[in-house]
Amino acid sequence: MAHTMRCDNGFQGPSRRSFIAGTGSILGAVALGGLSPAARAATSTTISDAAVVPALVIGTGYAGCVTALRLAQAGVDVHMIEMGMAWDTPGADGKIFANTTTPDQRSFWLRTRTKQPLSNFLGFPIDKDIPRYTGILDAEEFSGITVYQGRGVGGGSLVNGGMAVTPRREFFGEVLPTVNPDEMYNVYYPRANAELGVTMIDPAWFDTAECYQYARVGCKHAQRSGFPFVYVPNVYDWNYMRQEAAGTVPKSALAGEILYGNNYGKKSLQKTYLPKIRATGRVTISPLHRVTSVVPASGGYTVTMEQLDTAGTTIATKAVTAARVFFAAGSVGTSKLLVKLKSTGALPNLNGEVGKGWGDNGNVMCGRANHMWDPTGSLQSSIPTAGIDNWAAGGAFAEVAPLPTGIETYASFYLSITRTPSRAEFSWNAAAGRVDLSWQTAWKQTSITAAKSIFDKINAKEGTIYRTDLFGVYKIWGDHLTYHPLGGAVLNKATDNYGRLHGYPGLYVMDGALIPGTTTVNPFVTITALAERNIEKIIATDL
Template sequence: MRDRVRDRGRRPADEHADVVVVGSGFGGSVAAYRFAEAGLRVVVLERGKPYPPGSFPRSPAAMARNLWDPSEGMYGLFDLWSFRGLDAAVSSGLGGGSLIYANVLLRKPERWFVRESPVPGGGHEHWPVTRADLDPHYDAVERMLRPQRYPLGLPPYDETAKTLAMREAARRMGLEWVLLPLGVSFAPEPGAAPAPGLPIPDPGYGNLHGMPRTTCRLRGECDLGCNDGAKNTLDHTYLSAAEHHGADIRTLHEARWLAPAPGGGYAVGYVVHDLDREGRRVHTRRLPQRTIACDRLVLAAGTLGTTFLLLTCRAELPGLSRALGTRFSGNGDLLSVVTRARDGAGRHRSLAGSRGPVITSAIRVPDAADSGDPPGTGDRRGFYVQDAGYPPIVEWLAEFAGVRGQLRRVGMFALGRLAAMISRSPQTRINAELAALLGAGRLSDGSLALLGMGRDVPDGVMRLRRGYLDVDWTTTTSMGYFTAMRSVMRGMARAWGAGYHDSPLWLARRVITVHPLGGAPMGRHPGEGVVDEYGEVFGHPGLYVLDGAAMPGPVGANPALTIAALSDRACERILQSSARPARRTGGRTGGPTGLSFTEEMRGHVMPGCADPAEGERLGRANGHLLAVHLTITADDVDRFVADAAHEASASGWVSCPTLGGGRMPVQAGSFNLFALDSAPDSVSAEAVPARRRMLYRLHFTGAGGQALTLVGHKDVHDDPGADVWRDTSTLYVRILRGHTAPAGDAGAEVAAAGVITIHLPDFLRQLTTFRTRGPGGAEALARFGRLFLGELWDAYRDLAARPRAT
């Protein structure tokens, strides 16, 4: 049997792609876009169907079939699982979990990237990435998903009862309250005024559904799928952009197996589902299987789907880490309800859970790590509690669920009508009686669901049991965490004069998670994780896990943004890698050869100073730091070498707390290697031919949207002393206001000036970052080396002839 399984990868493939992406959630959609944008042939295999605006089911009959089980003829949106200690709800459709998530796009708190945090039963939760590593990629994802905070201070949003109640409870309890960044369009465009029901213009890359979208109508239906298209889901954003750049997106295509392909790369077996079979049982194991080969394979089928695939295909992937299936957690998810809220005078208080998007705000409870406590010294694990709204249909269900009150109202209505008939009452208007029949609706109006999530203990294990996925995880080791969360939720209920109710599942100490994580965790080595910090499977180059399965522990915050940022970071690394395959044309490779390398420089600048040397001195004295991290890319090495300006592109980030904090992405950048300087500042005319400059020009945006340009040069020339290292590692910098071209530098206002350098450890690291792509990589690297050394020889040729001091 095992030999037959391993033969899968040796079957002739039906087709070939540069990259195959399995799944279209937050990890897969980002990967599809990044690779397609880079010009690679990308195929996305998504098992579910597309859901354009207006297609999400709402009627009872449609909702009854809105589940995913192809063997029973169901191809719906929700995929529900039940395991030993918890249940899980995930999505099946184009856009993955973004179709049913509650829109929250939070960054993982910096101190929650824990390291060597002990886990009961052995091992540690260890995040090999940091918040600083992810911040530029959080920025990139936010630019695409365009999160907006709920506009609470503006009508008609200013009377949203549940949001105001959350703020009040946090104030009473002395806890932090925040309006959350939501992937929802309240305003049609950045800077526009928010209002419900406004048309949303399509972005430049279009919309793969071709359907109109409108801003949020505040109907609380986010978790059922947004029929207005107000959610900035992945099908409207990353996947539309990926398709615009040529990605082949295939819905109802379900991956079944994977294996290494002969000669490198991977083969993926998949089946195609047919909606004509909807409502009928299907022998899904008998569906014809097709095969696609690829140079790179990205698994992004979600925590449950990806881990199940890897467990199923373990025999085809020899040497796969024993950590496969470990570090499972539910991201601390817990659901509870408060009911019958009352104000200070004992009167009914409205919480109006169906008004607004599902979630608007959160109360954050700190972690032991937030206080800087060393790992293992405390068991206080942080969490968020968020208002969890619901669609109006849930309010009707809640009211009619109160059978005793409903029967009483029906009885009173019937008696009243009978009395009117007997007495032949002249009163023909019955509005008051009908209002009494419907009731005051206070049960639903005064109720609100609360959703908690945070840092539970990631000690769950996923495995196969008779061919089915099984998860062994219980609330036992996380009981302290859940007890603290339930205590805060009870405190919120008291602040609202409301009753508190655990989920019925909690009676059996079970929870339901919508954020399953882990199973193929990242680590520093195969003994610790299945993948490295860039999602590449240890021992299997070109195979990546870029979804929730790669998390080494709970994100704590809603994990969507972190999964997307990790995927963006991995794709950037892959695209810079020398292992990047050349595009295929008729089965042969061709085109120019590109080269890239990365460098990092650090130093000091002084605001308001125009002279770099003086700026460095004053900046050092005042602690004004500047750091630049760049990837220099020459798309065509032959053209780069032949061009007298030796110009390449520069991308990366600039960090300067004085001008804007954080890592500010380079929006456009250029680099010139050894440009001839015809007018040097401090040498005689006869020395001009031997003088060179390395030139840098970086456009970025600082605090308050201020456009800035970093203009820098390395002055490479021969003067007394052995100064080759100093000249090639020292960058003299001026930061100008505005995005300037060279001709405009002289008239631009100088915001700051200083000096940054490549430190020796960074230089040694830089030597390992040289990458080529396309044919003849080794020859291209040699040509670049000859250019570099030749120019240095021209600049310092007199140094070799200069007599040594004795």
């Protein structure tokens, strides 16, 4: 492909100058050796039984971090509860996170066998046995769907590809119909992008970098079939990646690190919101704690939680009192907890919308087999930077994803986000003592049809076929999963228009559970921006 080809820049990130200005202090702290002693102390502080706290935040992902930072800056002492580990201690290999190609016990949450999104390669199953451990990626299985979620301080930011996409404004009404788009696009999306360190890859470097040959092939094929191909903003440190390519620093994205954490270059919440949170001196974090109950009490709410060891065994049970409780455990975690609390009588006055409106962001995966004269490269950056935008015409946005196997695959791989009307509901299964989800695999057909609007056309133009060796035997579509769970406690339905839970003053939902099933793009920037909007209002009016 000629180096002069340009992909359209369809998604706007901040300028390089504002990005550097906004993250210089963060990168400086990282360069100086990571966490200060005080910050490390904050990480390891666990909450004591019978503690009394002004604000308790359940979860340390995007929404939880926004909530804790803004509360602390407003003078409120906060305790954050995290089910996963702190991920601040290197393993036997000297690295904190496991590599994608060689998963070990660090890779999966309390599994004895990996459950990778691509289960097969060249016809062979690739999952392997691992020791049971509180690893970083949870493949939570419901009827009809596996939901991938990050486990650890930093939540989903630890395990995603960093694609930091703001939805096109004309589609925002599909995402959050009761939210004023002016305030989101003028105030909260810019704030989220600045805090997350979002920036755009240099197109000239993209055009020449060996590690993005796979994306350039995807660009060429898309444009030859008439599809807009766009650069997508990301939270990776591009200067670090250039050094990786030059061989002057330890490799991270160019070592295939993505599914189970990224050791060096990605600006997860560990490098953005969390250092600012610790710097306030008002926030403590308890990793390996799982909230099991929230009930009204004198002075607010009694929150019961289990402390876990790294085998997932409960080693202590604690009950603390919190004046205010912020649910930020992710779409699934928050929804499951609220449905259980309503159904078992702990919070019986939650309304009938709790548990409803859950969707998969239309996620579906596929691979295409390219011709021998169209190699995608044996070195592939695990950080995707480009996509095919057919949302307006076909209801699909396709991320050109890497297959960082270390060998030439002659394959193009895609994660599509599609327009889908299907919404599932969480419900309490009293007999089994668990929360179920009413998802049906057949609902993915809408997503497949939308994705086919892109890939059938490309295959016809290029004379290529779908890969059938990635998701099982002769299976073309990865229709069994989602990386983007959304909904379950929908804004202005289960809550008011700022996340306050109806019936219980002092209880709030802050996370992706508020978003009714779709963001039209990768969701974490929208989750962050919505949390910034909501907590600003809550601090101004409730505290």
